[in-house]
Amino acid sequence: METAQRKKGDELMPNLQTVNSTPATFRDKWKHSEFYKYFKYKYLTLLILPAILYFAVFAYGPVYGLQIAFKDYNFFDGIWGSEWVGLAHFERLWQMQSFKEVFVNTVVISLYKFIFGFPAPIIFALLLNELRYVLFKRWVQTVSYFPHFVSWVILAGIFTQFLSPSIGPINILIKSLGFEPIYFLADTQWFRTVLVTTDIWKDLGWGTIIYLAALSGINPELYEVAKVDGASRFQRIRYVTLPGLYPVITIMMVLTIGKLINDDFDQVFNLYNPAVYSVGDVLSTYTYRMGLVNMEYSFATAVGLFKNLISLVMVLGANAIAKRLNDYGLW
Template identity: 50%
Template sequence: MKAVSKRFLFKYVDLYLMVLPGLLFLIIFKYVPMYGVVIAFKDYNLIQGVMNSKWVGLQYFRELFLFDEFPRVVRNTLYISLMKLIVGFPAPILLALLLNELRLVRFKRAVQTVTYLPHFISWVVIGGIAVDLLSPNSGIVNKALEVLGLQPVFFLSDERLFRWILVYSDVWKEAGWGAIIYLAALIGINEELFQAATVDGAGRLRQIWHVSLPGIRSTIIVLLLLRLGHVLDAGFEQVLVMYNPVVYDVADIIDTYVFRVGLGTMQFGLTTAAGLFKSVIGCVLLLLANYLARKMGEEGVF
């Protein structure tokens, strides 16, 4: 038995070595930091350390839920995340379907490259571009409005517009990258199904509706489940580089609140409690969504 195990181990040693970097990354950056969750239940002192700090139980959670700003922060997080889900989740699906219909291979590759390149641009750069484009004094958008005889708009300081700027900049950045997965799923659909639909008289729109979309249904559901699990992740980097005190009432989310309060006032226990609250809610939503997917006949995530 031991000989069989050793042979099996050495037979796939190359695959184990390929998995090792990802496994180490997961352990070091995902599991080891979970040790810090204990801070949410302690009066953390930098000198005493995590384990020697005084245990306070659920004190910070009580303070968190009684804090005036926290309900607003949670509401902003949900609002922005749901806006991104409603507008942003269908965008890569639609883009993939459109790209799949292109017959000129070179043009298709060019469009695909142009649409997924923004994914590699950091939010710091995109935030700077947004400020330059939307500046009320020198921004090209307001210059165009002036030419049309309209008054300049303070886009990044307008509470009515700021959330939509977050949503559409996120779609511009990530839609092309997300479309890659759906394009791979579309390529896997049996070509005979499209031929049969053509014989039955179905046009391109009918083929998309009755062949393409059902063919990638499982992929859509899995990615939707993963997205629901991160519904409280409204985009920390994006909001941090683009928001300002004028729009705190509509743009301050859990992550930016934890960042400001944790580093600004050194309330590590309170902000760790907020982060733990967010993680627990995300886990519950993922389990619920996975359960509903299984009830609908899909495999789900696990």
């Protein structure tokens, strides 16, 4: 009986092998492709279409116009009709003393923001995480988030009044102590300090969101074990909390380094004035003046393209270094 069943099974095996060896149809390949997931979950795909259209129109669409950085753009001739000049505008960049000054200002201000601004949300998140009163913790979070949603146009007006040498509360306090008032927004020695301080204040609370989310993912048992072993609160932060934040800190650092050459146009444009151009004029404001005010569209595009290429190199370099140091990175 068993022998007969085994023979019958052996006779069926070639047929099964034939079926299994049959090449997959187009329908089978389609169902196992990545694009099928978008079709299968078409309603979820529809939800991300606005974001895709936004980046397609406002991020990738303008790439077409980058070619005017290599042309002597004329409005009446159009992009295609304008004369090709190659790298002439890029050569002009390094021949202009004003561009070198602006480039140094951008790097210095960005480094200040990185040195003092990058650790600020990490420290603030650690402090919030140690609070035991939930209602007070939520209140502090809400208050700290609020400045992020206020535009620099409004904040610039507030800071202008707040730092005013005549009616500003800080200068009133300074004068009451017997010192001369300080023109914070018109003094080259103080303007960069104002930029860095106001930038940290505005985005401090918003920057803590990612770190608080990472803190919530740390296993509470690790804290209990550390506490049983006699670790103090500071030691628990050092040996449990911070190692749990390393992946997030690394990724945020890579992204921040990639933005070092960038600057906050809204902030600088609304706070600076000709008196502090020597220390406050940055690449974005310089591009604005050269492109829209002086109507040198090709030169302004060359400045913007140069800045973006440096940002790309810095992101790639920072990610490679991060991967070598602790195996964490963007990709």
